[in-house]
Amino acid sequence: MDWLTTFPHLDNATLTALKRGIDDGFRTFTRAWGDAIETFFEPLRLFLIHSERLLLNTPWPIVLLVVGLLGWLASRRWSIVAGSVLTLAIIGFFDMWDDTMRTVSMTFVCTVVAIVVGIPVGIIMSRSNRVQAVINPILDVMQTMPSFVYLIPVVMLLGIGRVPGVIAVVIYAIPPIIRLTNLGIRLVDRDVLEAADAFGSSSWQKLKNVQMPLALPTIMAGINQTIMMALAMVVIASMIGVQGLGQPVLRAINNQYFTLGMFNGLAIVGIAIIFDRISQAFGRRLQKHQETSHG
């Protein structure tokens, strides 16, 4: 009865050969294309370096001022402005300023990349059920595949550093913005779309004048989710050499430094809350026309 308790499987020799075959194939691919791919991502690397340098070189009072100003422009609420500035000040007071700036820069770049790639993909997806059927399972894989697994090929291709970090973070964080762009456009009122058609709108005019503006609140929710997920990936990305608040956390895990881990972890939470409140308040202000309704 041995065959009942042991699942019938490929014999070990075949499996080993299979894995080795794939590994070898990928390694050959890496050797052949590694440089080309690195060149392709060069602009991204420059973008990362410049944004990080900008944040690190700007005097801290100006950073605080800018954050406060952004908070005010997005929310028009003093509580959000004060909360944001105070949180950042406390983080700086506990000597985590530079790491925080690196993390903020990383998150900013990842979010920009996710928006630039994600919104067009979401738009294409919303236009065809077939494209949606293809992209949806890919997004499922991106969200559920353990991040360590796709770190391996990324590192093999691009080595250790910032760029592979961004790619890993974007893979993990881009699904919400794609999904919610798609959803937002699909939810646009059919009557309004019909009216746009009846007035002879081209499909670009329809997208620009009707679909995107009406989907914007949903898309903003997607951007908010993307920012949160990008921040959550910062610790994992630190394993492949991304600097910032993740590195001290990693060090704390390896050496069981409880307090070091706690401080840096709380700093990540702090900036997550700042990002979240500001982007949500901005999303709400975009829907201002829906607030004052006819009684």
Added chain:
Amino acid sequence: MADAPGNQYGIEIRGLSKIFGPRAAEMAPLVAQGISKAELNEKHGHVLGLRDIDISMPAGRIQVIMGLSGSGKSTLIRHINRLIDPTTGEILVGGEDVVKMDAAALRAFRRHKTAMVFQKFALLPHRNVLENTVYGLEVQGASREAQVEAAMRWIERVGLAGFEQHFPNQLSGGMQQRVGLARALTNDAPILLMDEAFSALDPLIRTDMQTVLLDIQKEIRKTIVFITHDLDEALRLGDRIAILRDGEIVQQGTSQDIVLRPADDYVESFVREVNRGRVIQVDAVMGPPAGAAPAGGVSVASGTTVEEAISALVGGTGDSVTVTGPGGEVIGAATLRQLATALTPAKEGAAA
């Protein structure tokens, strides 16, 4: 009925059928052979939207298409600007077949020849009244000054001056539909398609909007296609009326034709509920002139409604009115009895 001057865009619908379903083209011969709507649905799983519609809508007049829900009236109006593609048939607008237009020609046609008003308003919720109103011209690519100038004129004309900066959901239903009307009129297209435009409004506001539309139509002379489920509205607005049932036309004609000579029991059941005095004209009930008009008697012009004739009679002396033609000549006379019988739906009385 003759076309109004200055507008050549009459609409000619010929042999129009619409079948909903995946194999609509294969079903078209069955429909042409006269398969019933129920049989088509049961045996073939296809829904008959419209069957062999022929309507000729004169330019510059109001053509009302009346029917209950499910009669296909909204489907029919969407064929005119091809928001729905027909299964078979032709739609000639100003001599050009809309069905044969390619995408670019159709877009140009929608931009310059038609404008539409919707039952649920379908305003852009993120744009204020002014920005909604300029939409048609914006899509056409008109200059911003021209957009705003035309929009402001129509916003004022429909009675919304001062509300330019309001968002749609800050306005009542009646005001929102005024925006819808201003948006359509700003487009300055010769054809105005109105899909149950006033059905969602309160009765008083609806009457008010009908008045606004009739007033404006006196100036602009558009070819208006007006969809409604309300016969009173149809009779009030329509130069011509077509009654639709289950995707087929049961009767076409003027309001007098519909009220005085309903084609079948279905139409008659509607007509029974109508305030006949406001529809039937004295011409339909008058007899030959009784000699010279009595001195001091009441006289009314041809085309006056029975209700107005009776109220003129009540205010004057005598018990019959003299009907005069456009040149002031006497063309007939109607007694109070004749006028009163017109108000009761009995066929003999009405057709006298």
